[in-house]
Amino acid sequence: MTRPARPRVAVCGISLEASTFSPALTTAAMLAPRRGREVLDAWDFWREGGSLADRAEWIGVLQARSIAGGAIPADDHATLKAEILEGLRAAVAAAPLDGVVLDIHGAASVVGLDDMEGDLALAVRAVVGPDCLISSGMDLHGNVSRTLAETVDLLTTYRTAPHVDWQETKERAARNLLDRLALPPGRRRPAKAWVPVPILLPGEMTSTRQEPATSLYARVPEVEALDGVLDAGIWIGYPWADEPRNCAVVMVVGDDAGLAEREAASLASELWRRREEFGFVAPTGTLHEVLERALASDVAPYFVSDSGDNPTAGGAGDVTWTLAELLRSEALAGSGKRAIYASIPDAVGALAAAEAGVGAHVRLTVGARIDARHAPPVELAGEVVAVVPGEDNLEVVVRTPSVDVVVTRRRRPYHLESDFTRLGLDPRSADVVVVKIGYLEPELFDMAADWMLALTPGGVDQDLARLGHRRVRRPVFPLDDVSGVDPLAGAMLFPGDTADTDA
Numbered sequence: 494m495t496r497p498a499r500p501r502v503a504v505c506g507i508s509l510e511a512s513t514f515s516p517a518l519t520t521a522a523m524l525a526p527r528r529g530r531e532v533l534d535a536w537d538f539w540r541e542g543g544s545l546a547d548r549a550e551w552i553g554v555l556q557a558r559s560i561a562g563g564a565i566p567a568d569d570h571a572t573l574k575a576e577i578l579e580g581l582r583a584a585v586a587a588a589p590l591d592g593v594v595l596d597i598h599g600a601a602s603v604v605g606l607d608d609m610e611g612d613l614a615l616a617v618r619a620v621v622g623p624d625c626l627i628s629s630g631m632d633l634h635g636n637v638s639r640t641l642a643e644t645v646d647l648l649t650t651y652r653t654a655p656h657v658d659w660q661e662t663k664e665r666a667a668r669n670l671l672d673r674l675a676l677p678p679g680r681r682r683p684a685k686a687w688v689p690v691p692i693l694l695p696g697e698m699t700s701t702r703q704e705p706a707t708s709l710y711a712r713v714p715e716v717e718a719l720d721g722v723l724d725a726g727i728w729i730g731y732p733w734a735d736e737p738r739n740c741a742v743v744m745v746v747g748d749d750a751g752l753a754e755r756e757a758a759s760l761a762s763e764l765w766r767r768r769e770e771f772g773f774v775a776p777t778g779t780l781h782e783v784l785e786r787a788l789a790s791d792v793a794p795y796f797v798s799d800s801g802d803n804p805t806a807g808g809a810g811d812v813t814w815t816l817a818e819l820l821r822s823e824a825l826a827g828s829g830k831r832a833i834y835a836s837i838p839d840a841v842g843a844l845a846a847a848e849a850g851v852g853a854h855v856r857l858t859v860g861a862r863i864d865a866r867h868a869p870p871v872e873l874a875g876e877v878v879a880v881v882p883g884e885d886n887l888e889v890v891v892r893t894p895s896v897d898v899v900v901t902r903r904r905r906p907y908h909l910e911s912d913f914t915r916l917g918l919d920p921r922s923a924d925v926v927v928v929k930i931g932y933l934e935p936e937l938f939d940m941a942a943d944w945m946l947a948l949t950p951g952g953v954d955q956d957l958a959r960l961g962h963r964r965v966r967r968p969v970f971p972l973d974d975v976s977g978v979d980p981l982a983g984a985m986l987f988p989g990d991t992a993d994t995d996a
């Protein structure tokens with residue numbers, strides 16, 4: 494059989510960040526799988542006219558992706574995985590594959606299965622065979638198990654949080670693959686130095702906009718630039734899932750195995766040495782402490798992050814605990830100040846309010862349909878002041894004596910000023926704006942006269958000790974006494990082709 498001039502590269506994957514501390518589930522439908530050509534349309538670089546479009550024969554198989562949520566039900570996962578493998582088998586049957594881009598986040602969870610990404614990588618490997626190179630560009634909040642590190646030939650990750658380099662990273666993963674495929678067989682696989690670091694920290698403490706993450710991540714491109722190194726990455730990991738793999742990981746890949754090993758150890762050691770420096774991106778407190786500060790403040794708007802149920806980190810989104818506290822707060826009612834609350838998803842409530850219409854007075858029972866562990870559904874009585882239907886959502890605003898409450902048909906983030914203004918709300922003139930969010934996204938950050946992060950309950954509780962991890966490897970910082978821990982104890986080197994050749 495004659496090989497095509499351009500390498501044949503398949504693209505597939507399942508991309509999700511999933512809390513196992515939330516009763517929410519992420520179904521196959523919510524993961525909205527793309528197939529065939531649609532898979533390639535997701536990224537500019539291999540779409541027609543894109544920078545890498547002509548460098549390979551790209552074969553879109555199946556790629557599924559959702560905003561953060563709960564674990565994937567076992568049957569839904571089995572269906573998606575089977576379709577990926579079937580698509581790869583069909584591609585291989587036509588002609589051998591030279592490469593696979595495994596498009597994953599790294600923090601997906603499946604009910605009853607640990608290490609979704611490692612499991613998928615092994616299954617893909619079994620279909621594509623040992624000679625095919627697999628490359629993956631991940632989220633730095635993803636996890637790199639030993640299985641994943643060993644099975645995927647080229648791993649890279651974002652270098653910023655918030656992730657302003659996400660497209661660049663996905664492109665780097667594809668380009669690294671093509672560059673290695675241009676080498677003769679037997680020289681393509683780099684050595685991989687993998688160091689799991691026993692640290693479990695929320696993203697709200699590890700933003701690369703502040704130290705120590707800024708200077709730690711600044712070292713990554715310096716390491717990458719070394720002769721003999723192909724790529725370097727620091728995965729800070731995902732703390733809201735309870736699997737043995739959840740911790741930080743440093744990886745350096747390159748043809749110089751010894752150098753990769755030394756540089757990975759150096760990055761991991763610095764991460765470990767500076768672990769106590771990680772702190773929250775904003776002042777934190779209990780909701781009551783935060784509310785007290787907000788109501789006493791003479792600047793507005795005062796933003797409050799209702800962080801425990803942040804839907805973009807994996808919260809169910811319908812935890813009512815904070816909203817119930819706001820509605821019954823005598824301090825808020827007595828202050829004469831007004832608050833905006835965004836948001837509580839409740840399809841029945843949103844539809845009922847929309848049906849009643851703007852101007853109607855309604856009495857709704859909303860929220861806690863998925864996550865009722867912290868508070869029951871909340872009674873919401875007030876005037877409907879906005880009804881805004883969207884393409885796949887419906888948002889309403891119910892005005893109570895002190896709080897304008899956004900109720901939605903589906904959960905969604907509120908990250909932009911326009912998310913509020915299109916509902917007729919003016920966050921700039923509000924006294925207090927409470928949002929289900931962790932660190933404030935840039936527009937809200939710029940708008941906030943002041944800001945605190947409330948340590949509220951939910952599936953992505955920022956107070957990790959409250960969650961009760963039982964399955965992560967111990968001891969781990971900051972949950973345990975780690976004084977006797979050697980951060981390099983788990984380090985491993987997976988030799989590449991070049992190591993064999995040199996030997």
Ligand SMILES: [Zn+2]
Pocket residue numbers: 632633634635656
């Ligand atoms: Zn992330």
